[in-house]
Amino acid sequence: MSSIGVIHYNWPGYDLEGFARRASEIGYKSTELQIGDIWDEENDDDGKRAEEVREMFAAVGMTISAVAAGNDFLQADRADWEAQIKRYRRVCQIIPHTGTDIIRSDGGWNRGGNVPEDQWDGMMLEAFQRCAEFLEELNVRIALDNHGVSTNDGDWQLSLIERVGSSRLGVNLDTMNYRWYGHSLEKIDHFYEILAPHVFHTHMKDGTCDQPRGGNYKGAALGEGEIHLDHVLSCLRKVGYDGAWTAEYEGPEPEGGVGYEKCYTWLKANI
Numbered sequence: 001m002s003s004i005g006v007i008h009y010n011w012p013g014y015d016l017e018g019f020a021r022r023a024s025e026i027g028y029k030s031t032e033l034q035i036g037d038i039w040d041e042e043n044d045d046d047g048k049r050a051e052e053v054r055e056m057f058a059a060v061g062m063t064i065s066a067v068a069a070g071n072d073f074l075q076a077d078r079a080d081w082e083a084q085i086k087r088y089r090r091v092c093q094i095i096p097h098t099g100t101d102i103i104r105s106d107g108g109w110n111r112g113g114n115v116p117e118d119q120w121d122g123m124m125l126e127a128f129q130r131c132a133e134f135l136e137e138l139n140v141r142i143a144l145d146n147h148g149v150s151t152n153d154g155d156w157q158l159s160l161i162e163r164v165g166s167s168r169l170g171v172n173l174d175t176m177n178y179r180w181y182g183h184s185l186e187k188i189d190h191f192y193e194i195l196a197p198h199v200f201h202t203h204m205k206d207g208t209c210d211q212p213r214g215g216n217y218k219g220a221a222l223g224e225g226e227i228h229l230d231h232v233l234s235c236l237r238k239v240g241y242d243g244a245w246t247a248e249y250e251g252p253e254p255e256g257g258v259g260y261e262k263c264y265t266w267l268k269a270n271i
Helices: 016-026 048-058 078-098 117-138 154-164 177-181 185-198 229-238 255-270
Strands: 003-007 030-034 063-068 102-105 141-145 169-174 199-203 206-208 218-220 244-247
Touching: 003 063, 003 255, 016 030, 016 048, 016 255, 030 244, 048 063, 048 078, 063 078, 063 199, 063 244, 078 102, 078 117, 102 199, 117 141, 117 154, 117 169, 141 154, 141 199, 154 169, 154 185, 169 185, 177 185, 177 206, 185 199, 185 229, 199 229, 229 255, 244 255
Parallel strands: 003 030, 003 244, 030 063, 063 102, 102 141, 141 169, 169 199, 199 244
Antiparallel strands: 206 218
């Protein structure tokens, strides 16, 4: 069900409960959380914390639209890669306790730089193929983010979705990240068009960036940057998108949720 939502990110001075109250006061009806907000890997409570967080947000009139898995499928050591698959399955078991079936996922980070770039595609493809084997069983969906470097290409994202061949693998469409990576605005519009039928979740984000890999990146409230947000809305409406329109703000006014107030105003006026 469609909602105006907000990511639990870049809210200095707020703990989770304070964030919930402030976001609700602004008008937001849903939120995306991080896996650490609902689950302690070292002290697995079988979803108890996730249910408590769900109730906390319900008490202020909000739902949880997605949870970020914090996965990393680029591992030089095969045992570490297998451990990531095992952890991901457990994440898929925990997240539904929050009331959502959407798991926002990265591809991988190649921390340490030990995985050659020509191996990234095969390693991530195998990982998502393995994950696809238990998505139906656990009744969850993967929303692959165009986050960082390894997944920040819409043509590649679509290719991965088609090769995995599962209707439970889709996209978390971050409207700004392609620009951060260095794609032209025209190319980004193309990504919106081809990925729209596969979008499970969004990060509605604006800003400017005129150099690859975040060079001179400046975050902005929605409608105050260079991203073609009207085109995003048009593409998603054409395919009947009814998920969360989730604001993410990386601009200069994070304190007190000021930037997120501006984002909410834009979403309320345009969604």
